[in-house]
Amino acid sequence: MEKLNETLTTQLNHRTIRKFSPKPVTQNELALLFEAARHTSTSEFLQQFSILRITDPAKKEAIREISHQDYVGGNGELLIFLADLNRNYQIRKQLGKDVGRLQTTDLFFQAQNDMVLAVQNTLLAAESLGLGGVILGSINDDPKRLVEVLELPKLTYPILGLQIGHPAQEPQLKPRLPLEFTVFENDYPTEFPVEKLADYDKIVHTYYDLRDANRRVDEFTTQIASAKLDKRVTKRDDIVAALHHQGLCLE
Amino acid sequence: MEKLNETLTTQLNHRTIRKFSPKPVTQNELALLFEAARHTSTSEFLQQFSILRITDPAKKEAIREISHQDYVGGNGELLIFLADLNRNYQIRKQLGKDVGRLQTTDLFFQAQNDMVLAVQNTLLAAESLGLGGVILGSINDDPKRLVEVLELPKLTYPILGLQIGHPAQEPQLKPRLPLEFTVFENDYPTEFPVEKLADYDKIVHTYYDLRDANRRVDEFTTQIASAKLDKRVTKRDDIVAALHHQGLCLE
Numbered sequence: 001m002e003k004l005n006e007t008l009t010t011q012l013n014h015r016t017i018r019k020f021s022p023k024p025v026t027q028n029e030l031a032l033l034f035e036a037a038r039h040t041s042t043s044e045f046l047q048q049f050s051i052l053r054i055t056d057p058a059k060k061e062a063i064r065e066i067s068h069q070d071y072v073g074g075n076g077e078l079l080i081f082l083a084d085l086n087r088n089y090q091i092r093k094q095l096g097k098d099v100g101r102l103q104t105t106d107l108f109f110q111a112q113n114d115m116v117l118a119v120q121n122t123l124l125a126a127e128s129l130g131l132g133g134v135i136l137g138s139i140n141d142d143p144k145r146l147v148e149v150l151e152l153p154k155l156t157y158p159i160l161g162l163q164i165g166h167p168a169q170e171p172q173l174k175p176r177l178p179l180e181f182t183v184f185e186n187d188y189p190t191e192f193p194v195e196k197l198a199d200y201d202k203i204v205h206t207y208y209d210l211r212d213a214n215r216r217v218d219e220f221t222t223q224i225a226s227a228k229l230d231k232r233v234t235k236r237d238d239i240v241a242a243l244h245h246q247g248l249c250l251e
Numbered sequence: 252m253e254k255l256n257e258t259l260t261t262q263l264n265h266r267t268i269r270k271f272s273p274k275p276v277t278q279n280e281l282a283l284l285f286e287a288a289r290h291t292s293t294s295e296f297l298q299q300f301s302i303l304r305i306t307d308p309a310k311k312e313a314i315r316e317i318s319h320q321d322y323v324g325g326n327g328e329l330l331i332f333l334a335d336l337n338r339n340y341q342i343r344k345q346l347g348k349d350v351g352r353l354q355t356t357d358l359f360f361q362a363q364n365d366m367v368l369a370v371q372n373t374l375l376a377a378e379s380l381g382l383g384g385v386i387l388g389s390i391n392d393d394p395k396r397l398v399e400v401l402e403l404p405k406l407t408y409p410i411l412g413l414q415i416g417h418p419a420q421e422p423q424l425k426p427r428l429p430l431e432f433t434v435f436e437n438d439y440p441t442e443f444p445v446e447k448l449a450d451y452d453k454i455v456h457t458y459y460d461l462r463d464a465n466r467r468v469d470e471f472t473t474q475i476a477s478a479k480l481d482k483r484v485t486k487r488d489d490i491v492a493a494l495h496h497q498g499l500c501l502e
Contacts, residue, residue: 004283005257005379005380006256006257006258006379007257007258007261007375007376007378007379008283008286008287008376008379008380010258011286011287011290011291011372011375011376012286012287012290013290014290014291014292016292032255032259034430034434035259035262035263035430036259036262036263037433037434038427038428038430038433039262039263039264039265039427040262040265040371041265041267041371041374041386042427043386043388044388044479045425045471045474046475046480047427047428047433047471049433050433050434050435050439051433051434051435052435052436052437052438052439053434053435053436053437054437055436055437056437059437082439084433087432087433087443088475088480090442090443091443091445091448091472091475091476092475092476092480094444094445095445095472095473095475095476096476097476097480097481098482100480100481100482101480101481101482101483102480104487104488105488105490105491106391106485106487106488106490107480109363109391109410109490110388112360112363112364112367113363113367113388113410113411116363116364116367116368116371117367117368117370117371117386119368120291120292120367120368120371120372121262121371121375123292124258124262124372124375125258125259125262127258128256128257128258128259129256129259135292135294135368137294137295137361137364140357140360150439151438151439152439153439153441156439159360159364160364174296176289176293176298177289177298179285179286179289181338182289182298182300182301182302182335182338183285183288183301183302183304184301184302184303184304185303185304185306186303186304186305186306186307186310187303187402188301188303188333188401188402188403188404188407190404191341192338192341192342193345194342194345194346197342220296220298221342221346222346223296224297224339224342224343224346225342225343225346225347225348228295229297229339229343229348229351229352229353229358230348230351230352231349231351231352232352234357236355236357237355237356237357237502239356239357239360240356251488
């Protein structure tokens, strides 16, 4: 196989890091991560995202409690990425315009997409520098509380966090679905027979087995059929109420 | 300044390419792009996105009409990225489980975020190979029609497209908001005085002026206060109805 370039090599070696050494991320490294975020594509040049770098111990603690993950706010840096329609609203207001389309779901999705693109660029930039990280969807475990903790104004919303630092673990590459189940030409398939996923299930099983032989190990399909996706009562479903409270997705 | 690594160099040199040469993207290049997408972070290992590679001329034409952009479906490759909760539903059904949480907004957002992360990795992989591309938010200009054209089953939704190919233009780097307006420590700012954006506005004005001296050129703040964000009737607001039609974001 031909030699991959450095970017692809970094991309194909991605693993989530959840344990970080006390060695700090330097100001120079942080500056590069923010530059990577800043240079990301943005829909219609609206630039609708912001980053909160959390250094306040009380806020770190509160976000750790919300996300139920002990590494959140620990060693390394904790960044919270916001869909930010407020900045443009503030500009419009000063120039005599109303909120316009900023409260529509369409505009919120544009902001969310901008923001998520920037998260990936930031994480990959970190990985290219020898750092590691984990994207924190878990900050959504209590959307209303998170908005309170971050004291966010209307028209801003925290979608994902990123914990970044020097890796203190070397996890195996987690095996992903083969492309035959995820990439299609023109037509989306009519079925996904579980039998066809048997080989992949074995690979996933082996991955978990090697990672921790003492824990119960799951195939991919059994995880999908597990309680993880069953209906249940969870504060994560407050997301719509929290968005509306922030004045977003109203139309 | 120290030398940047290849990944950061690629990231900081990002420009959107909207004009492509007839030189095709090779199968090998495409395969690498899909591998980059496949290795992207995925929330809770749910792997809830899919990619449609569009090669059918009739579908290309229909998507070009929807997006009102002549480069869509032209030279290069057209990829449509789907938030895909259907695959996991099909697996659950075969294993005797119901739709569970797959119709919640929470799960849709997880899928959307997974998908958008993969878009960024795919685009950057292309750029690292000397290709260029444009992320197509414009496929949302008629959400209901797009779902029809792609003949998508329930629980799938097309969020962004990507047109990738060999660049036939060399645009200038588009100047983005300085970090002082987008990155904050702990506290989101209480105001964004337009006066403070005057320097940035000048830079944006110069950028447009250099790009095309014959066109009306805008500052950033005047763009934000322009009709682009004013309230208006647009099919883009069908997005919520289209999501509900697809059985998504119901709870």
